[in-house]
Amino acid sequence: MATSDLSKDLAPIVSNTMADMVEIRLREYLKRKSFRPGDALPKELELAEALGVSRNVLREALSRLRMLGMIETKKKRGMVLARPDILGTFERVLDPLIIDTGTLQDIFELRLVLEMGLADLLYIRKTDKDIQELEAIAKKEVNVDNTFRIKTEIAFHGKLYEMSGNDTLKRFQIMLLPIFDYMVAVEQQPTRGDVTHMDLVQILKNGSKEDFKRGMESHLKPHFDRLK
Amino acid sequence: MATSDLSKDLAPIVSNTMADMVEIRLREYLKRKSFRPGDALPKELELAEALGVSRNVLREALSRLRMLGMIETKKKRGMVLARPDILGTFERVLDPLIIDTGTLQDIFELRLVLEMGLADLLYIRKTDKDIQELEAIAKKEVNVDNTFRIKTEIAFHGKLYEMSGNDTLKRFQIMLLPIFDYMVAVEQQPTRGDVTHMDLVQILKNGSKEDFKRGMESHLKPHFDRLK
DNA sequence: TTTTTTGATTATGTACTACAAATGAAATTT
DNA sequence: AAATTTCATTTGTAGTACATAATCAAAAAA
Numbered sequence: 001m002a003t004s005d006l007s008k009d010l011a012p013i014v015s016n017t018m019a020d021m022v023e024i025r026l027r028e029y030l031k032r033k034s035f036r037p038g039d040a041l042p043k044e045l046e047l048a049e050a051l052g053v054s055r056n057v058l059r060e061a062l063s064r065l066r067m068l069g070m071i072e073t074k075k076k077r078g079m080v081l082a083r084p085d086i087l088g089t090f091e092r093v094l095d096p097l098i099i100d101t102g103t104l105q106d107i108f109e110l111r112l113v114l115e116m117g118l119a120d121l122l123y124i125r126k127t128d129k130d131i132q133e134l135e136a137i138a139k140k141e142v143n144v145d146n147t148f149r150i151k152t153e154i155a156f157h158g159k160l161y162e163m164s165g166n167d168t169l170k171r172f173q174i175m176l177l178p179i180f181d182y183m184v185a186v187e188q189q190p191t192r193g194d195v196t197h198m199d200l201v202q203i204l205k206n207g208s209k210e211d212f213k214r215g216m217e218s219h220l221k222p223h224f225d226r227l228k
Numbered sequence: 229m230a231t232s233d234l235s236k237d238l239a240p241i242v243s244n245t246m247a248d249m250v251e252i253r254l255r256e257y258l259k260r261k262s263f264r265p266g267d268a269l270p271k272e273l274e275l276a277e278a279l280g281v282s283r284n285v286l287r288e289a290l291s292r293l294r295m296l297g298m299i300e301t302k303k304k305r306g307m308v309l310a311r312p313d314i315l316g317t318f319e320r321v322l323d324p325l326i327i328d329t330g331t332l333q334d335i336f337e338l339r340l341v342l343e344m345g346l347a348d349l350l351y352i353r354k355t356d357k358d359i360q361e362l363e364a365i366a367k368k369e370v371n372v373d374n375t376f377r378i379k380t381e382i383a384f385h386g387k388l389y390e391m392s393g394n395d396t397l398k399r400f401q402i403m404l405l406p407i408f409d410y411m412v413a414v415e416q417q418p419t420r421g422d423v424t425h426m427d428l429v430q431i432l433k434n435g436s437k438e439d440f441k442r443g444m445e446s447h448l449k450p451h452f453d454r455l456k
Numbered sequence: 457t458t459t460t461t462t463g464a465t466t467a468t469g470t471a472c473t474a475c476a477a478a479t480g481a482a483a484t485t486t
Numbered sequence: 487a488a489a490t491t492t493c494a495t496t497t498g499t500a501g502t503a504c505a506t507a508a509t510c511a512a513a514a515a516a
Contacts, residue, residue: 017469019291037326043496054471056284059498060291063247067292068321075478076496083328084321086335093296093312098265100311106396107314109349113397117345120445121337124455168334169341213441217348227352245498271467282500287469303507304467 018053022061025051030070030081041071041079087171094175096182108183111176112223115157116216118164123209125165131204134159138197150181156197187226193219246281250289253279258298258309269299269307315399322403324410336411339404340451343385344444346392351437353393359432362387366425378409384425415454421447 026047035041042050048058062079065071069084096104137159141152154177161170195218203215217224254275263269270278276286290307293299297312324332365387369380382405389398423446431443445452 019469020295023295031323031325034325045496056287056472057470059284060288063288064292064295066245067248067251067295070321070326073497075498076480076494078496081326083326086318086321086327086331089317089321090314093298093314093317095259097262098298098309098311099314103314103396106394109392109394110397110400113345113349113392114341115345116348117341117343120344120452121341121455124452164337164341166334166337168331169338172338210438210442214438224348224352227349247498273467284501285499301468303469304465304509306467 018057019060019064022051022053022058023064026061026065035081037081037083039081040077041081043078087168087175090172091175094179096179099179104179104183107176107179108223109227111173111180112220114169114173115160115220116213118160119209119213119216121164121166121169122160122204123212126163126204130159130163131201134163134204135198135201138201141197150184152197193221195219246285247288247292250279250281250286251292254289254293263309265309265311267309268305269309271306315396315403318400319403322407324407327407332407332411335404335407336451337455339401339408340448342397342401343388343448344441346388347437347441347444349392349394349397350388350432351440354391354432358387358391359429362391362432363426363429366429369425378412380425421449423447 041047044055044058044062048055051058062071062073066073068089069082071079072082073079099107134156137152137155141149141156158170158173161173164170195215197219200212200215200219203212207215269275272283272286272290276283279286290299290301294301296317297310299307300310301307327335362384365380365383369377369384386398386401389401392398423443425447428440428443428447431440435443
């Protein structure tokens with residue numbers, strides 16, 4: 001194992017600051033008391049006193065939970081538990097410039113895996129209207145400038161995710177786009193598989209799910225060929 | 229569109245608190261100045277003064293970035309930009325009890341999509357040693373009590389993710405496990421496909437990638453059949 | 457001269473007080 | 487009874503003070 005894995009295997013034993021501990025304790029508290037979205041929380045002073053910390057420290061911890069959308073506060077009404085947007089938090093740290101190359105590669109592969117697995121959902125939920133729209137997108141890209149190639153790529157594959165009928169999946173894909181772009185930009189020559197977007201549309205129209213899976217595999221083959 | 233989508237389409241125009249704004253401004257600042265991991269940041273008082281807020285508010289924002297692992301601080305040395313653990317942040321909000329049912333369903337499907345798309349990575353990276361270990365796992369579950377069925381499920385599919393050679397993917401799967409368990413537990417009768425774990429192992433040994441994809445599809449078919 | 461020790465310095469961590477702003481509830485007026 | 491005003495309460499922000507710990511440099515010892 002390389003040294004980079006060490007930090008993943010060995011989490012620090014204790015959290016350094018009080019705010020860290022308070023955050024953990026608050027999470028435990030919310031779980032233990034099985035608070036549900038909408039439930040009101042004790043006020044800051046009570047929490048601070050119960051935890052034996054200053055209101056300052058407590059508010060640092062609360063600020064974190066608030067950022068994640070776990071709690072919402074109003075001036076006099078106090079705090080209530082809320083439903084966090086699970087992807088919103090993800091988005092905050094998804095910057096290709098910050099992520100290490102290993103993880104970048106992992107995410108690139110993750111995207112490929114999603115794309116390959118998408119077929120099953122697609123063949124459950126695709127509609128004629130969807131396919132028509134997808135075809136329109138594919139048609140527009142026939143004589144497009146190379147500068148816009150990435151844009152059309154995004155539009156086409158984005159539509160595929162949309163057709164999956166899974167909002168979370170679609171948002172997730174949108175979120176991963178910058179990573180994907182970054183990785184593709186790093187590649188030297190433009191990658192193009194033997195199966196074009198229009199081919200995929202035709203398969204969706206008339207072909208079987210297995211046909212589509214094979215088609216998608218050919219379409220993404222240049223990317224897979226780079227993997228080891 | 230249902231009302232639940234409105235909040236996703238229409239984000240609030242202004243962030244309520246100063247801490248929210250400071251968090252945003254700090255992110256912009258880090259990006260604009262293209263700080264890299266390891267770079268030192270100005271000290272709290274300077275930042276607070278520059279932003280025109282109290283040190284208190286600034287620290288609430290910093291606390292958030294610290295939670296995400298974007299910055300690290302030491303007593304006198306000051307703050308340095310760090311590499312956030314992209315999945316660690318995700319984990320914090322992934323609680324089946326908090327997530328709404330729609331998103332739960334989405335994540336359940338996401339897991340299925342991943343599982344189906346895994347084959348391509350597996351056939352690039354699988355080793356004989358991996359397959360032996362996987363077979364050992366599959367053998368152990370032949371006469372296992374129904375209580376432990378879920379555990380063996382986890383072990384087997386977990387090993388598959390491990391064989392993908394993609395750490396992020398594996399961690400992601402581990403993270404989604406509670407959701408998956410929850411959803412499976414909600415299902416009434418235990419789902420079992422026609423293709424067993426042992427069958428999948430045999431396919432990995434001798435079969436083609438397409439065989440494996442078909443096998444996995446049959447294995448997960450009961451889950452897919454519940455989708456609409 | 458080199459090493460060790462000591463101490464000053466400095467940035468973060470925590471506590472506390474004070475007040476502003478908002479808002480729900482109670483009291484008052486019509 | 488309805489509308490208005492006042493009051494009380496809770497979060498949001500500012501500012502001060504001090505604790506803590508890490509760094510660097512100077513002083514002392516070898």
